[in-house]
Amino acid sequence: MTKLSILDYLNKLIKREITDDMHTHMQYPTPISKTLGIDIVEAGLGTATVQINATKEKHSNQQGTIHGGLLCELADAAIGTAHSTLIQEGETFTSVELKINFYRPVFEDIITAKASPLHNGKNLSHYQCDIFRSDGKKAAMITSTVMTLRGDKATGR
Secondary structure (H helix, E strand, O other), X not given: OEEOOHHHHHHHXXXXXXXXXXXXXXXXXXXXXXXXXXXXXXXXXXXXXXXXXXXXXXXXXXXXXXXXXXXXXXXXXXXXXXXXOOOOOOOEEEEEEEEEEEOOOOOOEEXXXXXXXXXXXXXXXXXXXXXXXXXXXXXXXXXEEEEEEOHHHHOOO
């Protein structure tokens, strides 16, 4: 078995170079991302970009636009992926706050979320995530606070 850092694992996953003997200490792709069809398209140290092909049949609300909750999940996936690249074995993390501002509607489209850190602290880190429609226009901006957990607080998560 070949154990990789999360960043190395994610970059091999993006390039479709993962083999059965490769693993890391966190689960990727995550079950929620597999369920919703969210793909990681870029990962760097503390950064991540994810995409989803949002369809009216699967992801719309009663008005026919893509549901805002899906945009929140897309941002949370990008931010969680970005933060996971900074997490060491024996550590984990949790979101303690997420705020979203919606700027324009999203219809059936390929939506991209780009997360980057505003501040990386020992225990609390702050991220910004911008969500773009395929026409390049910003649909939403999200900020989030993430807490890194260690020791007993990380056990069992």
